[in-house]
Amino acid sequence: MAELAKAELLNIIREECNPPMLEGNMSYHDITDQISSITEWKKTPTAWWIMISITGTLLLLLLSMLTYLVSRGIGVWGNNSPAGWAWDITNFVWWIGIGHAGTLISAILFLLRQKWRTAINRAAEAMTIFAVACAAIFPLFHTGRPWRAIYWLFPIPNTYLHMWQNYRSPLEWDVFAVSTYGTVSVLFWYTGLIPDLAILRDRSKPGLRKVIYGVLSLGWRGAANHWKHYEKAYMILAGISTPLVLSVHTIVSFDFAVSVIPGWHTTIFPPYFVGGAVFSGFAMVMTLLLITRWLLHLENIITMRHLELMNKVILATGTLVGYSYATEFYIAWYSGDPYEQFGFLNRIVGPYWWAWWTMFICNCVIPQFFWVKKMRRNIAVMFIISITTNIGMWFERFVIIVLSLHRDFLPSSWGYFKPTWVDICTYIGTFGLFLTLYLLFVKFCPIIAVAEVKGTLSNQTHTDHVYAHYLESHEVSAQESHGIV
C-alpha cells in the first residue's frame, strides 16, 4: 500500500474513532501558556472592567434589596396567602438546577469516560458553586431573620431554642442536601484546582502573587506517587458527587411531592426535576461559555465539537422534560381526581396561561431545532436556545409553585400572585452576584483544567500511535478500513 493511502486511512480512522479534542497542533507548553496567560494579563482588558462594573452594580442592588427586606420584613415580597411560596422559591429551585450541570459535567461525564468534558468542566464547576450561593440566599432570607436561621436550620446546640429540628420534614432534608451539595462542590472544585494553581505558582515571579498561589497549591510538585492518590481521590469525589447531584434535586422535589397539594403530590417529581436541572444547567454553561470562548479566544480548546455535544445533551434533557409534562397531564386525567384535573387544566387556560405557554414553547418546542445538525453547529442559534431554555425553566418552576398554590381546594381562598419590585430587583441582583463571582474566577483561576486537558492530549496521541501501529502491521485496503471504523 502506498504511503499516501496509509496516511489518508489513518486520518479517516482518527476522525471517526478518535476525533481531536483540541484544534491545531498544540504542545503541552502551548496549553499551559494559553490558559495561564488569561490570569496573567499585564493590563486587565477594559471589557473586563466594564463588565465587572455592571455586574458589581447589580450585586449592590442585591445587597440593598436584602437590607431592605431585613429591615422591613418579608412582607416586601409579593408572596402572601394563598401563594406563600412564589418568586423566592422559584428562584431557589432555578439556581440550584443551574448548578447541576457543573456536577454532571465534572462527575458523571468523568465516570462515563467522556474525555471532551475536560475543556468545559472547570468553568462549569465554578458556575455550580456560584449558582448554589445565589440559590441559598432565597430560603435563607425567606426566614426573615437570617442571622438566627442558623439555629433553625442546623442542629447547633444553643440556649435560645431548647429544641431540635424536625427531621421528618423534607424542608430539613433540603437543608442538608443543599449545604452538602455546596460544600462537596467546593471540595471537588478545589481538588481539581490544586495542580493548576501550582502551574500559576511556577509561572509567577517571586512576590505576593507567587506566595498566594504557592499557599493555595499546598506545595504540589507533581510526583507520580502524589498523582496516584490524587487520581484516586478525584475518582472517589466523582463517584460520590454523582448520586449526590441526583439526590439534591430529588430532595428539592420532595419539598413539593411530600405535600398534598394537587400538582405537587406526584411520584414523577424526582426524575423530572433532575432532568430539568441538567437541561437548564447545560443551557447556562452554554450561554457563559459562548461569551467566554469568544472574548478570550478559546475556540481551539472549546471546539465546535464540544458545543455540538452539549447541544445534544440539551436536546435529550429537553425532550425528557417534555415527556414528563405529558406524563403529568396523563396521570392527572387518569387519576380521576377532580382537583388534580382542574389544577392541570388551570395551568393551560387559567389566569396564568401565558406562563404555562412560555414554558411549553421554550422547553418543549424550541430545543427540538437541535435535531438538525446545522442548528447544533450554529453559534447564534445555540446562544438563543440556551437563553430561551433558561427562560423556559424559570417559568417551569413558577408554574409548579405559583400555579399550584394560587387556586387550591377552596375557591373562596383563591388569589392572583403578583411580584413586587423587591422580588424583581432581588432576582436581578442575584445575577450580579453570579456574574461578579464568575468574572473574578476568570481573572484569578485557570478557567480550563490544564492538567486534565494535557492528560486528554496524551491519551489522544497514544491512541493515534496505536492506530498507526495497527496500520503498519496489517495490510488494510481503504474499503476494509470502513469495516474497522
Added chain:
Amino acid sequence: MASFNNTANDRGLYAAVGEFQDETVLISAIEQIRHKGYSKLEAYTPFPVHGIDEALGSKPSKLGWFVICCGATGVTAAATFIWWAGAIDYPIIVGGKPLFAFTFSVPIMFELMILCSAFGSLFGMLGVNGLPQFYHPIFNYSHADRITDDGFVLAIEASDPQFDAQECVKVLEGAGATFTEVVPK
C-alpha cells in the same frame, strides 16, 4: 550535560535528576533504570501519566478504604443523632409520625455519608501525600518550574543503596534524558 546546582550545601544530596522529552520516553526510562536495580525512584510529571505506577512498581492507592470509613462514620452519626434528638432529647409528635424511623432518616444519613466521604477524600489525599509541604528538595532542581508545564522528570534519590551521583547521571543520560542535574537537599 550534567551540572551541579550551585546552591549545593553541606546538607547533602537529594537525587540525580533527569528530564525526558515526553511521557513515553519517561516510562521506558523508568523501566530501564529499575531493571538496573535502582529502587528509590520518583517521577514528576505535569499530569497523571498512565502506566507510570506499574513502571515504578508502586502499589495501588488505599485511599478508598479511608473514605469508606469516613462515609460509615457519617451514616452512623446522622442516624444516631436523628434518633437521639427526635426520640430521646426532644420527643414531640408531628403529623402523627413516629419519633424515629429509618425511612425518614435516609435522606440526611445519605447526605452526611457523602459529606464525610468528600472531606475524607480531599483531606485523606493530602494526608497520604504529606501536603501541604511547602519545601521539598525537588524545588532545588533548576528547572523545577517546568514540571507543572511540560517537564517529565525522573529522580534517582540519594537514599538508594546503589546511589552514586556521577553514575546515576550516566544512567539517566543512557536512558534518554535530555537534561540532567544533581540536586542538593
